Amino acid sequence: QKEVEQNSGPLSVPEGAIASLNCTYSDRGSQSFFWYRQYSGKSPELIMFIYSNGDKEDGRFTAQLNKASQYVSLLIRDSQPSNSATYLCAVNGVSGNQFYFGTGTSLTVIP
Amino acid sequence: DVKVTQSSRYLVKRTGEKVFLECVQDMDHENMFWYRQDPGLGLRLIYFSYDVKMKEKGDIPEGYSVSREKKERFSLILESASTNQTSMYLCASSSLQGRIREKLFFGSGTQLSVL
Numbered sequence: 001q002k003e004v005e006q007n008s009g010p011l012s013v014p015e016g017a018i019a020s021l022n023c024t025y026s027d028r029g030s031q032s033f034f035w036y037r038q039y040s041g042k043s044p045e046l047i048m049f050i051y052s053n054g055d056k057e058d059g060r061f062t063a064q065l066n067k068a069s070q071y072v073s074l075l076i077r078d079s080q081p082s083n084s085a086t087y088l089c090a091v092n093g094v095s096g097n098q099f100y101f102g103t104g105t106s107l108t109v110i111p
Numbered sequence: 112d113v114k115v116t117q118s119s120r121y122l123v124k125r126t127g128e129k130v131f132l133e134c135v136q137d138m139d140h141e142n143m144f145w146y147r148q149d150p151g152l153g154l155r156l157i158y159f160s161y162d163v164k165m166k167e168k169g170d171i172p173e174g175y176s177v178s179r180e181k182k183e184r185f186s187l188i189l190e191s192a193s194t195n196q197t198s199m200y201l202c203a204s205s206s207l208q209g210r211i212r213e214k215l216f217f218g219s220g221t222q223l224s225v226l
Binding site for chain 2: 032034036041042043044045046049088090092098099101102103104
């Protein structure tokens with residue numbers, strides 16, 4: 001069983017719509033959860049992190065965490081073509097030293 | 112801002128060559144990591160180090176070795192490069208402070224082609 005699972009997509013949304021990206025994880029003891037954005041040919045860039053159940057908002061981005069369901073999501077409101085990228089979900093393992101990544105969801109925002 | 116610097120953005124090597132990939136971070140982070148990223152396979156951990164001269168194998172250490180002689184520098188070594196090691200190599204670092212709340216920061220990556 002994979003540690004972190006994401007729908008690989010591709011996910012296409014029209015400009016201005018809400019993009020919803022989802023991630024599940026297997027280690028119930030995980031404490032820290034991250035979303036990275038990766039443009040083609042570039043390295044991953046940290047855009048959101050969340051530690052507690054509930055929602056965390058930063059501009060047009062909202063991260064949602066439900067530890068009981070072992071589920072993390074990223075919402076992008078008013079999506080823009082510049083948001084087109086691959087989004088990686090990552091989870092910090094119980095030991096604190098290991099990060100587990102999903103394979104990423106490819107998002108395309110259509111003008 | 113955290114800065115993780117990888118010495119080369121693109122590298123072309125021949126089969127059988129010994130290859131060194133260098134990574135330097137400027138935030139006094141304890142942990143450093145080497146990943147490779149391939150289409151459809153995501154990020155796979157090769158090795159990580161949580162202290163100078165300390166190293167731990169990741170998921171795919173075969174064909175690789177690492178060196179960490181100084182806290183800020185973590186090197187990945189391909190002893191005898193093979194074509195199946197053609198990949199994007201990503202170095203990353205994180206702090207041990209607040210153990211469960213570390214963030215991982217990546218370098219810009221090295222696209223290695225082995226011919």
